[in-house]
Amino acid sequence: MEHNKTYGGLDTFRLIAVFLVVANHTAPLETFSPEADFFLTRILARLAVPFFFMVTGQFVVARYLTDTNRNFHSVWDYIKKILLLYGFAILIYLPVGIYAGFYQKMTVLRAFKMFLFDGPFYHLWYFPALLVGLLLVCLMLRFFSFRSCMMLSAVLYLVGLFGDSYWGVTMHFPAAASVYEACFQLFSYTRNGLFFTPLFLLLGAQAGGISSQDKKRHKNILHLSGLFFSFLLMTAEGLILHHFHLQRHDSMYLALPVCSIFLYRALLKWNRKPSNRIRTISTWIYILHPAVIVMLRFLAKLSNVVKFLIANCLANYIAVCLLSFLAAGSLTVLISGLRHKSLHAPANTASATGRAWITLDRSALHSNVSVLKELLPDECVLMPVLKANAYGHGALPMAKELNQMGIYDFCVACVSEGVQLRKSGITGEILILGYTHPDQFVLLCKYHLTQTIVDYEYANELNRFGKKIRVHIAIDTGMHRLGEYAGHTEQIYKIFEMKNLIIVSAYTHLCTCDTQDPADQAFVKKQVQLFYNLIDELKCHGLPCPKTHLQSSYGLLNYPQISGNYARVGIALYGMKSSREDYCFSNIHLQPVLSLYCRIASIKELAQDEGAGYSLAFTAKRPTKIAILTIGYADGLPRELSCGVGSVLINGHRAHIVGRICMDQTMADITDIPDVNAGDIAVIIGKSGKEEITAYDLAEQTGTITNEILSRLGARLERIMV
Secondary structure, eight states: OOTTOOOHHHHHHHHHHHHHHHHHHHOTTTTTOHHHHHIIIIIGGGGHHHHHHHHHIIIIIHHHHHOTTOOOHHHHHHHHHHHHHHHHHHHHHHHHHHHHTTTTTOOHHHHHHIIIIIOSSGGGGHHHHHHHHHHHHHHHHHHSOHHHHHHHHHHHHHHHHTTTTTHHHHTTSHHHHHHHHHHTTTOSOSOSTTTTHHHHHHHHHHHTTTTOOOGGGSOHHHHHHHHHHHHHHHHHHHHHHHHTTOOSSOSOOTTHHHHHHHHHHHHHTOOOOOOHHHHHHHHHHHHHHHHHHHHHHHHHHHHTOHIIIIISHHHHHHHHHHHHHHHHHHHHHHHHHHHHHHHTHHHHHHHHHOSEEEEEOHHHHHHHHHHHHHHOOTTOEEOOBOHHHHHTTOHHHHHHHHHHTTOOEEEESSHHHHHHHHHTTOOSEEEEOSOOOGGGHHHHHHTTOEEEEOSHHHHHHHHHTOSOEEEEEEEESSSOSSSEETTOHHHHHHHHHOTTEEEEEEEOOOTTTTOOOHHHHHHHHHHHHHHHHHHHHHHHTTOOOOEEEEEEHHHHHHOTTOOOSEEEOOGGGGTOOSSHHHHHTOOOOOOOOEEEEEEEEEEEEEOTTOEESGGGOEEOSSSEEEEEESOOGGGTOOGGGTTTTOEEEETTEEEEEESOOOSSOEEEEOTTOSSOOTTOEEEEEEEETTEEEOHHHHHHHHTSOHHHHHHTSOTTSEEEEO
16 A cells, blocks of 8 residues: 555545535436436446445555455454444434334344444445445455455455346346345345445555556556546446336446546546545535435425425535535534544643653644655655654654554564554554564564564574564665675575565665765665665575565665665654754755653742752852753753753743753753743743754754654653644
8 A cells, every 4th residue: 555645636536425425315406307317316426435435445455455464453443433433323313213213113133234234324324334345355355365355346246236226137037036135134235245345445455556556657548538438338337227227226337346446546646635634524424414404404494495495406405515514524623623632631731730741743743754755766655663662752652643644564673662552552564673582472473563583593583483473584785783694595595484484574774874975875875786686586586575675764865766665764754864964964854743841840049159959060150040940861851961061941042951960850040031930831842932942952962863862752751742
């Protein structure tokens, strides 16, 4: 699933598709021309729901397919979200159905039929269809190849077709018709999760990159031409079936899958800005529009405007669309506000009473992800580095936000970091970059973690564990850290033959990619050549060629042309480079994600020549006010900033650190800063007024790099996404 794409075209078409669904339920052209309305609602609008299923196929089923172990975590997370939406929709429409008498004489069979297939209200069939279809597809993929599953789904679709648009043909075969009639006791239509959904889920997975060709090989004009001609065929098919009254229902056409494929591929190449808000609003329009239809009819009768708002189908459609959009937009804003308040309730506490904390800028993170994705070569996705608590930013909040952005490949330093992420519900592949002790191999299996093979002997240990373990092979091409030497081809061949190792990828680390020095550039070229020579030898030896990754943050920024399937981005993801010099020589715009704050616990007044702090390292040269800050070296504030080397920001002014930094407190000179009170905020990293302190400043003052400054920030600092 090419995470480097923005898919803005899909987001935009969601809104178009949902308004086509509204048209299907309001018949906007019926007043003027029944034939035109049939074309709009029973042919054109039939593209909407398959499109929705294909989106799920691309972003859920394709993810499941890329996992060799068929890890169900990501699918289950999605199912839980859909169940929550379905439950909310049921709460809305169940009272309406009871009032309308839909549920009289309810039996167990009818309840089963309603909740598992038909839905409690006419549009809610979509949710059980999605859930049943998704479970069926995952089950098939566990036992069959993708190609076989596609064929099975196509057969199921054909079976459903003769219970839907081609029902008139089935009626000529009494035995077949009786079988369908028996099935209709369990569900009202074959347009459901068994017959309709699976094919489009798999087509979406294929369009998203599974078993498909590179989309850049074909100009969009080919997809648009294919859409035009296939839609002409579907239109002719629909009109013929309608003319001869063959349709029992009219959701399934022979040409519909073909139309959907061309439409989806055209949308993938539509260069539009992605919008999470459009995705959310379109979902709520789908859920709410029947309620709006009911409400509008009630208000029209109450206001005596039935002739204008109800009898006029086009006016009714426009009103339903407008009110549904307003209701969906309002609900989106409300839920977003509540979610923000819920997620960041600790933030209010921290900003009011916390001693020291970190804020994480969500918009900066999203911007950095977009910038880095633009640099990725074809078929390459981001693999964020979350080691060292995500460089001090907080591995869990970072991973959760990245999961929300559709990023599911991560790497960490050690197994404990991976376990922590899994226990917190993070899905996708988590690669352990470092050594895991054999006593902890059981954790690799239990938490579905992927282990790096650090050398041939270690591969033997992993294999002797006796259970299947997903691995990436580290290849030493010159850094001489972890990895089997690139020249040890025989040992690497033997690793591929080890029956308990599921080899997912091979990678190396480019150790001089952080400079533009000619000698360093030559060494990068040498490493890349050594690595891909080995990959070519694996191919020649008949071994399955795994995915590859070479890029780190600097590799991607300085050598974006180097290919691979993953880019292990670390410091750059968080909006930083290792030094200010690196930042100044770059034309890549990255935004710092992290800011660090603390409180003023107390204010002290010192007389001239009076000392303060350990060893009285500070002596006042004049009457001096000092602020006692609630942060120290146990929180990651370097002791090298003591005694005037470093400073903090208070009320938009710079206050120099005085005396020695303590474990939990720090002192700052506030003599020349007005209106400073206990409880005020001091900025350690970040902005205050026109002043700013960056991690680059701290790194320069302490003679290190930003990576060290950030990754040493203490665990007791609360991380707050804002």
